[in-house]
Structure formats: structure tokens, C-alpha cells
Amino acid sequence: MKEFEFIKKLSDLNRYYFSNKDLGIGDDAALLGEFLIAKDLIVSDVHFKREAGLRNILFKLITSNVSDIAAMGGTQPFYALLGLSTDGSIDLENFITDLKYVLDYYRIDLIGGDTTGSVHGIFLSLTIIGRKNRFLLKRTTARSGDILFLSRPVGLSKLSLEKELGIAQHSIHPHYHYNQKAEVALGGLLGSLNYVTSCIDISDGLGRDLSHISEGSKVKIIVEEKYFDISYLEKFNIKNPFDYILSSGEEYALAFTIDKNYSSEFKIYRKQFPDILEIGFITDGEGVFLRKKDNSLVDISRYGYEHL
């Protein structure tokens, strides 16, 4: 069974009380009264190498959770519960120091959790709690005609990961990808605007993540090559720099759509967030495609990676 199918089946397991069917499993966070709640877990030798150090590992864990709240347009997350399972290779004193560093960075309180041993490996699970904003951003509400934006350039995480895994010798720090920042401020802004029609964070890769909006909203998404300046990737002397934009995961940039009638109104915020880039548009149909400069269309819906 594929992850997608498995998650779909999991999402049917809420038949007693849950009324926000479109906000449970499959979206970034679930709605609980006025609260947004999300959960992510990372595993040694799957999501991180121990050599990266506790601070990097914890930064990645907490960023991925904070990003889930941002992707729903939530306000600053404030509470977290931590699950730690360790085989004894963690120095608990350092763990506290590094955890405090990351919680302070995002201004989050730890309010609960569980710690336990493991036979092999380190497992870290975080549950994060934020508050619903004026509007709730979903994956299922993009509409034909909307304009597609990306909050900042992506691709370097993949380069850095390849370096860490010894796949390639790019001139980038092998732990760069642990330190991507969640878009807390931008998520909070987007959730306060009445013309943002959908939003997702880039955790699996731009192509694959956009396919969640495409499938959820039943629309076709066109990403246009012409919008991208790829000079920041070309300097690494890699073969297909654009592939890194489409498939780099754990970026935690936000991809979002805006009602085209409000695009000039939205421009005033572009000063505040100068890295935001228009990258394409939504149209009728299905699938996620890259329109190259020669006007040919390439299916990019599988660019990225599948877990499990």
C-alpha cells in the first residue's frame, strides 16, 4: 500500500465527533476548537544523521511542525509536546540545552511529552499547537485563475542533503538543510487575508507538494520556468539545476495561491517579504506541469520523494 492510499484510509477513521472532514489527516494540521494541532516525527538514519548534532536535528523537527501551522495560515505556534525515544547515544544534558535553543528561536513552550528507550535508533516526535487565524488555509480550495506563489527560492536543501549523504561534493555545508526556517510571519499574514485561496509547505518537493493542492482542489497547476532565476543553483555546477527546484524536500517555503483580482493588492506585502516569487497559475483540469521556455509541458507531480 502506498503512503497516499494509507493516509486516505487513516483519514476515514474519524466517525464519532469530527466535523471538519477537510481539516483532518491529509492537511497540514487539524482544527481543534480555535486551536491548530499538527504532529511530525523524524527518525535517525531516515530523516537525519546523528553526526549532524542535536541542535540541527531538533531544529529540523520543530521547524517541520511549526511549518505545518504556518501552512494553515495559523498564528505563531505556542505549545509543543515532545516524544523522545533514544538508544542511549544522546547526551541528555546537551539535549536540554539544544532543545531550549530551538524552543527559544521559535518562542514555543514545551508542555508535555514522553521519553523512553529504544533498541536501535533515535525517534523524535513533536506535537505542535497554534491558533487559528482569521482564515484557515487549505489544500482543497485553489480555483482556476488563481496565481501561484512561492515564498522564497528552493533547491539548496537537496544539494546539502546530497553532500551529507556523500552522493555529491557540492560546495555547500552538509547540514545546511537542517536549518531551513519555517515561514511563521508569512503564514500569519496569509491567514489574515481574505483572498489567499490555498497554501502548502514544501516538505516533499515542490512538484509533489503542489500535487496535493491539485488533487485536493481538483485543478491543474502550471509552473512556469520563465519566472525562475536559477543562478543561485547554476553556480554549483550541477547537471539539471531546475530539478533541484522541483524536487528538493524539507525546504519549508510556502507555496500558495491568490485570487487574481487581488494580485495588485497583494503587492504591498511583497515589500515585507521580498523573496516571494510568482511561479505560475491554476487552471481547469488536473495534474501539475512545468511549462518550459519552449512552451512544452512536463508532468512534475512526482518530483520529490514518497515516505514509507
Add this chain to the structure above:
Amino acid sequence: MKEFEFIKKLSDLNRYYFSNKDLGIGDDAALLGEFLIAKDLIVSDVHFKREAGLRNILFKLITSNVSDIAAMGGTQPFYALLGLSTDGSIDLENFITDLKYVLDYYRIDLIGGDTTGSVHGIFLSLTIIGRKNRFLLKRTTARSGDILFLSRPVGLSKLSLEKELGIAQHSIHPHYHYNQKAEVALGGLLGSLNYVTSCIDISDGLGRDLSHISEGSKVKIIVEEKYFDISYLEKFNIKNPFDYILSSGEEYALAFTIDKNYSSEFKIYRKQFPDILEIGFITDGEGVFLRKKDNSLVDISRYGYEHL
């Protein structure tokens, strides 16, 4: 660093928003508005063997979380978020079936979570959400003079665990301990009474769990041997049957204290919950002791096990 010290340090990591200092880490669940939220995790070859089967494993995971809400006197928990990390040895089809069975047993909706791979082992994390009852039961509020109760006999989980681990050949099913039930109904009752002064669930062993009340409330706890009928343990021909009562973990019975002026009023509920047993009392001082029939006192605060 010991688990206790580690948890204490973790509990200091909430300085931005959290006002319920006595309800964060260290208690069974944290308070979030009107909601109670708890998180537990279990790991293969630490908390369960795969041979026990998915249904048993999931039952144990969800019971331990539901029990955390019951121990706070919360009402029926209603939402859960699941984290699953698997090395590929799980049949996902069966996983859905068994998860549905357990969620149905406790009438809980799954509203989110995360699934991922692992290199070694299965890691399951659950976040559970319930609602605060009229009163919030804590570990820190037992008072000298209170009467101590146990919701039902304990000890068989440890016998069953020893069988599963091949330590002893008791005539009990090796998976019996996976199927202990959380005290949902009793927890809901206790949280509605204004004279229940403290409560905890038996997850580590009666002695060790009572030490959390003793330390949190700064009181001495006396458990009286005379109250216990141990015939249900004696029939297993074990050496020290009483040790099983004091140290059997993952029982999910509740231990709670009641203002002694209300003990006759509480009796009316004893019919509804006939297994409830008076087992001792609270007095001034510190520590947890068993008063044997010969009147000697034994320190039982370390009976049970320490994680990590």
C-alpha cells in the same frame, strides 16, 4: 542523567505563554483551554514485541494515552493524532483494520499524524485529546488524612510480561498485559467529584507511581498490606506475590485519594465500581511505605521500573 531529572529540566522549558505550571510536563496531561492533551510513545523491543500482533500493540498504545486523560479526571477522550515509523515489517492493510478496532473500542477519532520509515524497529506515538471535567485531578494536591484507593487489583500485567519475555512460565496468556483497559468511566466520575484530592494511573508500578503523588504533594503515603486479598496472585505459585502488586507496570488502574470526610458519600459509587479497593492513607512526612501485617514499614517508592 536520570529520567526524573531529565523530565524536571524539560518542564522548565515553558516560559513564554504557559500559565498552568503544575499541569505541564510531569503530570499525565497538559491543559489547553478546555482541552486535556497527552502524548505517549511505544517502541518495538522496548514496550512491545512484534509477535504480540498489531491489535495488541495498538491497544496498549491507545490505552496508555486514554489512561492519561482518565488520570486527570477528564471526560471521554475524543481525538487522537498518530505517529507511525516502521521498518517495513508492518502490513499496512492490517494496521488500518486493527487501528480501527481500537479506535472504535474507545470511540476516538483520528484527526492527524505522520507516517514515515525507519531503519530498525517500529515506533508508535499517540497524542490524545480529551476535555477537562468539572475538576482537574493532579498529583500535587493529596493532603494528610486523605484515604487512598486503587481502582482494581493489579499485578497480572507483570506476570504476563514475564511469560512473554520467557523469564517465567506462569499459566497466564503472554499477551494479557497488552489488553489492560483504561479507566475511562471511573476517571470521568472522579473528575466530577469535589472531594477527590489526587489521582494517577499505574503505568510504572504502584510503588513508583505513588511516589509521584508523594513527591508532588509533599506527603507520606502508607499502603496497608491488610487490605489486599492476594489469592488471585497466589494461585500462580510465585515467590513474592505482593511484589507483583507493588511493581507491576502498564496496569492502567487508577490510584486516587479522597478527603476522609467524604468516604461514606463515596461509598455509593463503590457499587458502580465494585473493584475499587481502599489500600491506605496519606499522612505528614515523605516517602511511600508498605505497612506489613506485623506493623513493620517497607520503603516501596522504587517498586516499578524507570525508563530511559
